[in-house]
Amino acid sequence: MDWAYVLDFIYEISYFLTVLGVFLMWATFKGRQAMINVIFGLYFALLIFDHFPYTGYLTENLGSSLAQSIGNLTVFAIFTILMTWLAARVMPEEFRERKFESLHKKFLLAGAASVLVMAFSFHVLPVTELLTPGTPLQTLFAPEGFFFWWLMLPLGVLFIL
Numbered sequence: 001m002d003w004a005y006v007l008d009f010i011y012e013i014s015y016f017l018t019v020l021g022v023f024l025m026w027a028t029f030k031g032r033q034a035m036i037n038v039i040f041g042l043y044f045a046l047l048i049f050d051h052f053p054y055t056g057y058l059t060e061n062l063g064s065s066l067a068q069s070i071g072n073l074t075v076f077a078i079f080t081i082l083m084t085w086l087a088a089r090v091m092p093e094e095f096r097e098r099k100f101e102s103l104h105k106k107f108l109l110a111g112a113a114s115v116l117v118m119a120f121s122f123h124v125l126p127v128t129e130l131l132t133p134g135t136p137l138q139t140l141f142a143p144e145g146f147f148f149w150w151l152m153l154p155l156g157v158l159f160i161l
Helices: 003-030 032-051 055-062 065-090 103-123 136-141 144-160
Strands: none
Touching (some): 003 032, 003 136, 032 144, 055 065, 103 144
């Protein structure tokens, strides 16, 4: 094990922990229903992004492959924000709870959304341009056979909670 491998592992774990931390803060301060809206927004954004015909048109003139990857991530983020907003409009009102009430449910929802983002990162989004291949996080999320099950896990969490 060399230092480059350790640094890549730390970089990827920090990516996962940052996503988890952002979602946990969102769930804590906005509530469980807001986190459920984010999960549904991520699913809808995946559907739209996967079939959006103008992604290449919007990102092909950005230059390097890194800039194009960031452009694709930006388009996906815009779709996610719009679909989360739409889900918030059509879903029922927020649960009546305090910030730190039912924290275990909020943590599970934040973890489910993080798993969804990780699965999207290694299968749909061009995050591999930003991360070094071959690290443990990629061996967990990158195999094609696991993608379906990583997509099903957040739905199972929603079903249980």
